[in-house]
Amino acid sequence: MLAVDLYTGVYEEEVLDAFSKEFSGRVMNVRDLMKPEKEIQTLTERFMTEDVLFGYVTNLKLEDYLDADKVAAARKQISEAKETIVIIGTGAAVVAPQDAMVVYADMARWEIQQRFRRHEVKALGIDNRNDAVSLQYKRGYFNDWRVCDRYKERLFDRVEFWIDTHVAGTPKMIDKDTFFKGVEATVNTPFRVVPFFDPAPWGGQWMKEVCDLDRERENFGWCFDCVPEENSLYFEVNGVRFELPSVDLVLLKSKRVAW
Numbered sequence: 001m002l003a004v005d006l007y008t009g010v011y012e013e014e015v016l017d018a019f020s021k022e023f024s025g026r027v028m029n030v031r032d033l034m035k036p037e038k039e040i041q042t043l044t045e046r047f048m049t050e051d052v053l054f055g056y057v058t059n060l061k062l063e064d065y066l067d068a069d070k071v072a073a074a075r076k077q078i079s080e081a082k083e084t085i086v087i088i089g090t091g092a093a094v095v096a097p098q099d100a101m102v103v104y105a106d107m108a109r110w111e112i113q114q115r116f117r118r119h120e121v122k123a124l125g126i127d128n129r130n131d132a133v134s135l136q137y138k139r140g141y142f143n144d145w146r147v148c149d150r151y152k153e154r155l156f157d158r159v160e161f162w163i164d165t166h167v168a169g170t171p172k173m174i175d176k177d178t179f180f181k182g183v184e185a186t187v188n189t190p191f192r193v194v195p196f197f198d199p200a201p202w203g204g205q206w207m208k209e210v211c212d213l214d215r216e217r218e219n220f221g222w223c224f225d226c227v228p229e230e231n232s233l234y235f236e237v238n239g240v241r242f243e244l245p246s247v248d249l250v251l252l253k254s255k256r257v258a259w
Contacts, residue, residue, distance in 0.1 A: 001078065003096035004088045004103045005155065007245075008124050008144045009112030010165050015105055016088055018171075023086045028078075030089025031125070033070040040065060040125040047142050052134070055142035062091050062151040065125045071095055090124060090148065093155055104155060105163040105171075108232035108245035109145060110196045110224070113137060124148070145229075153251050166232070166243045174235070174242055182235040182242075187253045193231035193246045198222040228257070 004015060012031070020027050034040065043065075047058045074095055078085050087095050093102045115121045116136040119129045124144040128136055162179045164172040174182075197213055200221020207213060207220045224230065228246040235242040250257060 001096055001100035002084060002086045002103065003092035003100045004086060004105065005092040005159075006088070006090050006105045007107040007148050007152070008090060008140070009107045009109075009115055009121050010105045011115075011121065011168060012089065014165070014168065019086050019088060023084065026081075026083055026085050028074060028085060028087045028095070030066075030087060030091045030095060033067060033074055033091075033095060034065050034125045035067045037126050044139070044143050048139060053138070055138055058143045058146050060143070060147055062094060062147055065147075066091060066094065091151075093158060101160050102155065102158045103161045103163060103173075104152070104159045105165045106244055106248070107165060108243070109140070109230040109247070110232065111166050112140065113230075116140070149247065149251060152248075156252060162244065164243050172240060172242050174237055178235075178237060179244075182233075182237075182244075183249060183252055186233060186235075186249060187256045191233070193226055193228055193233060194243070195223055195225040196231065198224070 004019065006012060006015065012029075016027060016029060035043070043060065044058065047056045047060075049055050071094075074087075075097075078087075078095075078097065087100075093100070096102070112121065116133050119133075122129060123136065123139050124147060126139075128139065131139075159179075160176050161173050162176075164174075197207065197211065197220040199217060199219050202219075202221050204219025204221030207223055208215065208217070211220070211223075213220050228250050231246045232243050233246045233249065235244065
């Protein structure tokens, strides 16, 4: 049994298509096991509020999104299966048996925001791709990212392989030991998260020159550095760059990072 769990913002169809080629007819999509969208909208509206910016940090957990009857039926199907079933989506490890191999496709929030701007990715249990970018970000900030981070904290010891899907069509994978070695190496030495740049209503030409940024863009007035919740980290593994969200380091080593 294989559970491929995802952080919200990963290109789900890309992952589903890749595994469907190898496991035709044996892929289960976690989205199909979630509660109806209207029910999830109602579940989350108290955190989203009607204000354009203001909201409340959610206290929901991943299991609150799943339909209990659908999950029970899926587990029955899995237990009776004669061949390997692949469960894909946010919450795959919840649906899968405890002894299933867990793979995790991770994603940094800055890349998620770029995908919001292009209206490419769905929210947790909701297809909100047509919403204003500000509302997509608000749902991520107050709700989805909180749910996914708390859920991921429970999975760190179960995940056998980590997948970097930051660049579309170019997945990279490391095993559990490599992941934790990278985390230990990072927390034991001075490090810098990967900065990201964005246009602003002012200036932005100086950074374009000094940081050798895209000359075709109007400006880069904003530079976001050392925002571990949204930035990413690079591990170099056998000459290959592997990107992961720097919030993983915060979740795993918050006290040592604070020192």
